[in-house]
Ligand SMILES: Nc1ncnc2c1ncn2[C@@H]1O[C@H](COP(=O)(O)OP(=O)(O)O)[C@@H](O)[C@H]1O
């Protein structure tokens with residue numbers, strides 16, 4: 001009954017779409033960690049800030065969501081830059097607990113700022129509606145929602161851009177160099193502070209894209225970012241902290257596994273998948289998670 | 295440079311004196327006022343000072359837990375279920391229930407024994423979400439899912455409102471002071487010294503013969519018990535109800551904020567921090583909304599971290615020393 | 626070229642350097658020698674801008690550089706080959722080299738320098754597509770030196786380039802240092818191996834516990850009783866009898 005290939009394909013597509021959200025989050029997290037050796041615990045909240053910005057641009061100004069996404073990425077990117085400059089930079093070189101404190105405190109600040117700004121206007125949950133909400137491509141075996149196709153295309157375009165930036169430009173080489181060896185990078189004349197700022201900005205921008213995608217396919221609230229962020233933590237621990245490839249493959253794979261687990265085992269298992277995976281790794285290969293490679 | 299464990303111990307006043315001071319202060323307050331709201335706020339402070347004490351103890355062994363709500367919530371659920379379903383008196387279940395988070399703490403400690411800093415943070419952070427999921431979904435039949443459970447009262451039913459408030463206040467005070475004395479003596483013991491050594495440098499600790507694994511796991515277990523005790527106490531006295539909301543991020547963050555505000559790695563810091571932050575919070579709530587208050591609190595803490603990285607307790611000590619210095623000079 | 630005066634450096638509240646002064650003239654190879662923990666690396670790290678001086682002055686080409694950030698110092702033409710090599714592990718050899726090549730203004734000269742560096746270290750040419758992490762210790766040290774040379778620096782600083790390497794590799798590396806000197810390069814060399822260092826250097830400074838205790842021309846230092854006794858294990862005077870190793 002459920003082994004109909006069309007249905008399985010549908011589940012796969014769904015997994016890839018939600019996997020794109022995890023991939024974007026994990027990539028940003030791992031990029032920031034690689035360069036700054038800081039985990040941004042508030043990544044899920046940056047994500048929701050992105051979702052709300054896109055939502056607001058559409059809801060209040062009538063901006064097309066697929067254009068709003070870019071404005072939102074830029075806006076949250078700037079927010080990330082501010083967070084790095086005003087928050088993490090002064091703490092560099094002090095006790096680790098200070099960075100952890102800031103990272104965790106940002107969750108409360110962003111969540112409550114969002115809740116304060118949006119809940120009075122939009123009740124508890126909001127969703128971004130695109131003009132294509134009910135349109136589908138009929139591909140024979142499966143019906144592909146317009147939105148899914150656009151979201152996958154958009155994500156991959158952005159990821160391709162990131163790849164070109166990192167591996168085909170001088171700036172990308174500087175960034176990878178800083179991530180691999182900060183001291184050596186500074187000795188090569190690289191302004192590592194500028195790289196910190198850029199990586200946080202890019203990571204935040206990717207989170208905003210993830211949030212906007214999420215907000216197009218799900219209703220969301222200021223608190224919706226927490227679980228996806230925790231899953232992204234699991235993904236980057238599995239994929240190796242600092243590894244972009246691990247984040248991309250891990251994020252997509254995770255989305256697909258979650259999709260199938262939900263489909264076959266039921267919704268209660270959707271969020272459990274991450275932790276079961278995480279536990280398995282901790283039990284089976286705890287040394288594997290210490291690998292840091294860019 | 296950071297003071298060594300030994301020099302820290304020398305400079306801190308004796309904990310028994312401080313405990314007596316806290317009891318005296320709290321009793322004095324009770325003699326002056328029976329203002330219900332104030333008693334409730336302070337009861338809350340006592341309970342969450344236990345919780346912060348637990349976080350701080352674990353941090354003392356070099357482990358920054360970002361999932362402490364796991365222990366808080368499990369302690370509450372275990373004790374309430376023991377009282378409801380097995381008919382244990384809450385005065386007993388209060389102490390038996392936290393054995394569950396203690397066990398879970400040992401398990402998490404064992405699993406994460408090689409993780410540090412950000413890794414440990416991410417994993418413990420995730421554990422809270424797993425626990426919530428388990429409590430709601432897999433054990434939903436026991437826990438009544440999102441609706442949660444009514445908690446039996448700790449105090450006998452016949453008490454007046456004021457009597458109950460005073461009772462809760464005294465119980466909270468007693469347990470907080472007991473916890474304080476226990477943690478203070480633990481920190482001073484060989485075990486506490488081992489914790490501190492691990493915190494300062496795990497490698498050095500291992501080389502100098504400290505069984506890092508054992509002490510790290512032990513710290514998580516002890517932390518689990520104390521946090522669970524706070525959760526159970528909170529459920530049976532103040533909230534009289536527990537729901538999966540207890541496994542939220544905020545409840546994992548608070549003990550960190552309290553401890554940092556008061557001063558990490560001293561048994562007094564978490565108490566001072568909880569008191570100051572909580573009173574400030576209540577004052578602010580009268581003027582601002584909840585969202586704004588939270589943001590203000592966090593910003594205030596950021597200022598503390600920035601300018602008083604050792605927290606507020608050293609300031610208090612210095613203040614006391616400045617007052618106490620004069621007779622000493624004369625002598 | 627480089628003049629350091631009264632340099633003081635602290636790690637937290639622990640002082641590592643107590644008023645160190647020395648100079649390196651254009652075209653000169655100068656050695657700083659001293660036992661482990663004397664503060665040699667601290668001197669180089671401070672000049673390179675990795676550490677901030679607590680006092681004293683560092684003049685490079687008549688410009689005060691004390692307190693500049695590491696990337697600023699690097700851009701002025703100071704290259705440090707740090708202790709422990711510090712290569713970019715996941716990058717290929719050629720990527721490592723090109724990253725340093727950016728410090729040259731003239732794009733055309735980057736290619737030229739690359740050729741020359743490969744001529745100097747043919748091993749690196751053979752492995753140019755290999756990730757730096759897969760190189761042997763000696764090859765990584767060569768890469769670290771080659772990378773510093775890619776910047777075409779005014780001043781080259783080497784922190785214990787011989788430590789932990791096989792005698793063959795050490796010979797090769799010191800050959801290169803000598804050849805660079807012959808080409809007119811300005812080099813500041815830090816070593817624990819006094820013999821090696823004073824053979825390639827024109828002058829040397831002896832550092833102990835954060836202070837310069839002795840300075841002079843290399844041959845004079847090699848003959849100095851203190852050096853003979855404490856560092857070379859020879860009797861304080863008279864012809865060398867080989868001594869213990
Ligand atoms: N990162 C550091 N933190 C604290 N002290 C340090 C640090 N690095 C070096 N030191 C101290 O500074 C002194 C000089 O060290 P260093 O410059 O590395 O010596 P050398 O290179 O001559 O072996 C030593 O006493 C060492 O213990």
Ligand SMILES: [Mg+2]
Nearest residue numbers: 665666667708
């Ligand atoms: Mg050294």
